[in-house]
């Protein structure tokens with residue numbers, strides 16, 4: 583039987599630890615969480631640097647796990663975004679105008695995506711690269727026409 587430092591003996595209150603004999607962690611969940619927090623606090627800079635390094639070295643892995651997370655939590659995330667927009671209309675307005683001029687002049691994907699998102703009410707994942715390119719051509723055409731018009 584496991585006994586935690588705090589006296590906890592209920593095996594269901596322990597985390598799993600495959601390396602140990604009875605497959606249970608040394609500490610109960612509550613103590614383990616406390617311990618993790620202290621450990622994190624003491625090594626914060628190091629852990630952040632390590633995570634950053636991992637992200638830089640494995641962008642594909644990071645993207646994969648992000649996609650997986652987003653897919654699994656789609657409903658919650660959408661709900662959260664919706665709530666955030668409702669609670670912070672000023673912040674949302676600010677981000678929408680956050681594309682800098684270069685994005686707009688050079689018709690960067692980011693800028694075009696933003697237009698498509700807001701005019702067609704599409705989520706980012708539904709906007710294909712072909713569609714972005716098509717929209718870019720449309721804008722270029724429109725700009726060219728406007729340019730011609732202003733010459734006359």
Ligand SMILES: [Zn+2]
Nearest residue numbers: 586588610613
């Ligand atoms: Zn404990």
